[in-house]
Amino acid sequence: MRTRRRRNHALAMLIVLAIAAGVGWLYYRDNVDREPDPSPTATPSYDAVRGELEALPVRGWDPVRDFDRFRFGEPWSDEVNVEFGHNGCNTRDDILRRDLADLRVRPGTCFAQSGILHDPYTGATIDFVRGPDTSSAVQIDHVVSLSDAWYTGARAWDDQRRRxxxxxxRNLLAVGGQVNFDKAFRDVASWLPPNAAFRCAFVARAVDVKTAYQLWVSAKEKDAMRRVLRDC
Known part of the structure; x- marks a missing residue:
């Protein structure tokens, strides 16, 4: 009887060890050689941003006042050669799906149905619900406005580059409707986010966009950018 108990005990121990070994192998298989998940909000190198800022050419806005939104194509077109382009979804919904927390997407579509926006411009929390009377609570802002771009170099581009x-x-953020209206077409010289904690990231993004698209800045905007980045 005692011998049988010993055998049963030994068998149970072997089963436990086998299970542990299997779990260990699964963990190893699922984790070895995997790249870490990318940070959703990578912090830029502000030394690099300051260097990019100093390299931006300085000129005034083009004096010819002929900006038209439709010079940049149909709003939120998917026919573009940038991230999310040609994915079958409109750009507004691409950005909503990127920026909203607790996101719900309408089944079988690209449409963001609901979610929560932590507005970077104000620090406020905004509930987003898709609908004719509610969607405008969250809007998509061009960090470097289309008007700013038009008067600082985009007039010379072809239609595809403007689109x-x-x-x-890189130039788009989901933000509250009212603060988007308040910002309008203004550049860094005349507008900064009310949320002071986001100003470094905001200016860094504007510098990155203007560098990537070879736009220029006014002397006032460059000075305003320097003042913000000095404390970043």
């Missing part, structure tokens, strides 16, 4: 710029996720 790409208007839909480039």
């Amino acid at each position: 790409d710029f208007a839909n480039d996720p």
